[in-house]
Amino acid sequence: xxxxxxxxxxxxxxxSNLDLTPQLxxxxxxxxxxxxxxxPFETALGWQKNFxxxxxxxxxxxxxxxxxxxxxxxxxGRGSDKKNLLFEENNSPLPVFSIERGxxxxxxxxxxxxxxxxxNLSLHKKDLSWYLRELEQVLIDVLDLLEIEGKxxxxxxxxWCEDKxxxxxxxxxKRWVTQHGFSLNVDCDLIGFEKIIPxxxxxxxxxxxxxxxPGIKVCDVTPLLRESVKRRFKLNWExxxxxx
Amino acid sequence: xPALSSTMTEGKIVEWLKKPxxxxxxxxxxxxxxxxxxxxxxxxxxxxxxxxxxxxxxxxAPVGETIGLIVETADEISAAQANAPSxxxxxxxxxxxxxxxxxxxxxxxxxxxxxxxxxxxxxxPLVSESSVNQDQFLNDGRIVASPRAKKLASQMGxxxxxxxxxxxxxxxxxxxxxxxxGQPISVPWIAESNAPAKIVSDVPRIEKKSVDSGKPxxxxxxxxxxxxxxxxxxxxxxxxxNMEESLNTPCFRVGYSILTDELDDxxxxxxxxxxxxxxxxxxxxGLTLARHPQVNAAFSSEGIAYPSQINVAVAVAMEDGGxxxxxxxxxxxTSLTDLSLQWADLVKRARNKQLEPQEYSSGTFTLSxxxxxxxxxxxxxxxPGTGAILAVGASLSKVVASKDGSISIxxxxxxxLTADHRVIYGADGALFLKDLAYLIEKNPYSLxx
Numbered sequence: 001x002x003x004x005x006x007x008x009x010x011x012x013x014x015x016s017n018l019d020l021t022p023q024l025x026x027x028x029x030x031x032x033x034x035x036x037x038x039x040p041f042e043t044a045l046g047w048q049k050n051f052x053x054x055x056x057x058x059x060x061x062x063x064x065x066x067x068x069x070x071x072x073x074x075x076x077g078r079g080s081d082k083k084n085l086l087f088e089e090n091n092s093p094l095p096v097f098s099i100e101r102g103x104x105x106x107x108x109x110x111x112x113x114x115x116x117x118x119x120n121l122s123l124h125k126k127d128l129s130w131y132l133r134e135l136e137q138v139l140i141d142v143l144d145l146l147e148i149e150g151k152x153x154x155x156x157x158x159x160w161c162e163d164k165x166x167x168x169x170x171x172x173x174k175r176w177v178t179q180h181g182f183s184l185n186v187d188c189d190l191i192g193f194e195k196i197i198p199x200x201x202x203x204x205x206x207x208x209x210x211x212x213x214p215g216i217k218v219c220d221v222t223p224l225l226r227e228s229v230k231r232r233f234k235l236n237w238e239x240x241x242x243x244x
Numbered sequence: 245x246p247a248l249s250s251t252m253t254e255g256k257i258v259e260w261l262k263k264p265x266x267x268x269x270x271x272x273x274x275x276x277x278x279x280x281x282x283x284x285x286x287x288x289x290x291x292x293x294x295x296x297x298x299x300x301x302x303x304x305a306p307v308g309e310t311i312g313l314i315v316e317t318a319d320e321i322s323a324a325q326a327n328a329p330s331x332x333x334x335x336x337x338x339x340x341x342x343x344x345x346x347x348x349x350x351x352x353x354x355x356x357x358x359x360x361x362x363x364x365x366x367x368x369p370l371v372s373e374s375s376v377n378q379d380q381f382l383n384d385g386r387i388v389a390s391p392r393a394k395k396l397a398s399q400m401g402x403x404x405x406x407x408x409x410x411x412x413x414x415x416x417x418x419x420x421x422x423x424x425x426g427q428p429i430s431v432p433w434i435a436e437s438n439a440p441a442k443i444v445s446d447v448p449r450i451e452k453k454s455v456d457s458g459k460p461x462x463x464x465x466x467x468x469x470x471x472x473x474x475x476x477x478x479x480x481x482x483x484x485x486n487m488e489e490s491l492n493t494p495c496f497r498v499g500y501s502i503l504t505d506e507l508d509d510x511x512x513x514x515x516x517x518x519x520x521x522x523x524x525x526x527x528x529x530g531l532t533l534a535r536h537p538q539v540n541a542a543f544s545s546e547g548i549a550y551p552s553q554i555n556v557a558v559a560v561a562m563e564d565g566g567x568x569x570x571x572x573x574x575x576x577x578t579s580l581t582d583l584s585l586q587w588a589d590l591v592k593r594a595r596n597k598q599l600e601p602q603e604y605s606s607g608t609f610t611l612s613x614x615x616x617x618x619x620x621x622x623x624x625x626x627x628p629g630t631g632a633i634l635a636v637g638a639s640l641s642k643v644v645a646s647k648d649g650s651i652s653i654x655x656x657x658x659x660x661l662t663a664d665h666r667v668i669y670g671a672d673g674a675l676f677l678k679d680l681a682y683l684i685e686k687n688p689y690s691l692x693x
């Protein structure tokens with residue numbers, strides 16, 4: 001009696017020795033969401049958590065990418081230093097969210113594109129600094145298409161144009177499933193950055209794309225970002241069911 | 245300190261999520277490590293207790309450095325704490341380095357180029373007990389094994405001291421004995437879950453095995469060898485007769501997608517009480533049939549026969565061919581616990597061919613579930629003498645967009661009803677499925693009351 005048909009192993013728990021590191025990323029699929037309206041921070045956080053939880057439980061469940069804008073807020077990483085908030089914490093001008101990502105305090109607001117990527121790095125490359133550099137490259141490629149020179153600064157994470165930081169990066173990772181991602185300042189009001197020391201970098205100057213391309217809008221940049229993310233991480237966009 | 249990237253030489257401990265003395269479950273996050281702008285939750289790879297924190301939050305440690313100790317039992321905490329200040333793991337003790345499963349992967353896969361880098365970057369002893377090859381695994385005196393594992397081990401001549409246990413607290417299960425012996429692990433035919441049985445995530449493992457052994461994985465089973473013709477056994481003959489007879493029945497099919505998140509939650513809660521998914525589904529079907537007597541009815545030469553009971557038969561494939569449909573009597577009125585007990589008993593006796601005819605031929609409605617194999621949908625053949633059979637697929641994650649534009653992942657299970665159109669009409673089937681879906685989606689807790 002051949003029992004192999006039934007040999008569905010019972011032990012594919014978190015401890016199973018699945019080495020899923022492929023010989024470098026073949027394509028994988030992900031859902032792409034581009035909400036038309038501005039999204040409250042905690043709402044998008046819930047979306048990411050949901051996908052991350054599913055991916056942790058089932059490594060082949062769908063990955064997801066969001067390109068969206070937030071209402072004005074500050075976010076802190078788990079290791080963030082509160083000294084970088086230039087106001088009393090209980091007297092904040094804007095909502096402050098403490099989230100599970102690396103890096104120091106940052107600021108979101110309309111006019112800035114936030115990109116969230118919930119990817120299973122086991123399907124890509126299990127290397128967090130590789131992932132951070134790839135996220136930077138996503139932004140640099142987009143700037144290139146806009147004929148702006150984007151660059152990295154040695155020892156730091158993020159993307160700069162001339163001496164101004166236009167793109168920030170911060171991620172969290174659990175069992176190689178990522179959350180959070182990047183933000184790119186397009187035509188936003190940068191005044192909120194004066195209330196914090198962005199990324200804990202004392203002398204950093206923050207810029208936005210409209211400093212170089214007057215009149216540029218979020219809707220001009222989103223399609224470029226969408227393609228850049230797709231190409232960089234070799235993603236196929238899944239179709240979305242709408243049963244309701 | 246786990247390596248979060250190939251170039252990482254040290255990591256900063258952002259936060260310990262557990263205190264010394266805290267119980268830690270396998271897969272639970274123990275601490276957060278930051279490298280650059282990335283945070284990683286580092287998880288324990290086993291059940292145990294966090295005995296001590298060697299590197300406190302805020303400190304940085306080179307990759308491979310011992311940052312904390314996890315022990316198996318509460319009794320070992322003090323012993324481990326006594327040894328704790330030493331940055332290198334004590335050999336031979338129970339202490340285990342806290343590191344993520346991913347790191348072990350790297351350590352054990354020597355052929356991976358990354359592993360070399362990790363080793364170079366980690367002068368401190370890194371080898372934790374769990375990265376020791378399974379073949380070399382030795383239990384230290386205390387052997388906890390299930391009765392079935394002990395029996396199997398003595399039958400197969402396996403020394404339990406050399407078997408790694410995968411059960412709670414390292415308890416040795418029958419499967420561990422089988423895998424130690426290199427035998428394929430068999431799971432019972434009636435997997436008690438409606439989830440896809442993690443088949444996809446097993447693919448890499450199967451591939452690995454096939455490389456190791458040079459043998460391709462078996463695609464499925466057969467009862468005979470190549471070139472042979474094997475006579476049907478009695479059970480197979482009976483199935484053949486029924487299947488042929490079903491060709492005289494004018495059947496139609498109607499399908500429905502049911503969200504199962506609520507049902508899954510309920511299942512998780514009551515599983516410890518011994519309630520099985522089969523019992524849950526049978527009960528849901530039973531209760532819905534009580535409200536839809538037409539779907540419980542059957543064709544007879546005199547007219548439509550309405551049975552006095554609701555008896556849900558559940559198809560079970562037999563390992564040596566054929567299938568049998570043990571019956572859960574009065575599925576609408578019997579409690580989940582009783583249904584679960586009855587089901588376990590029926591399956592056990594079905595395997596030993598000890599079922600009375602009444603126990604497998606009195607079904608008024610049949611349930612066939614292939615969800616445990618990851619099947620997303622199928623259709624079933626109607627057993628003669630009944631009006632309908634429900635084919636149940638796996639509950640799979642689907643992305644759904646709701647009216648307000650929010651997007652979420654829901655578990656969705658496809659069911660497909662095959663019915664005799666002489667008795668049950670399309671609208672009857674549709675209303676039955678709609679009610680069943682409502683019960684499972686919106687009111688699963690009524691099943692347990």
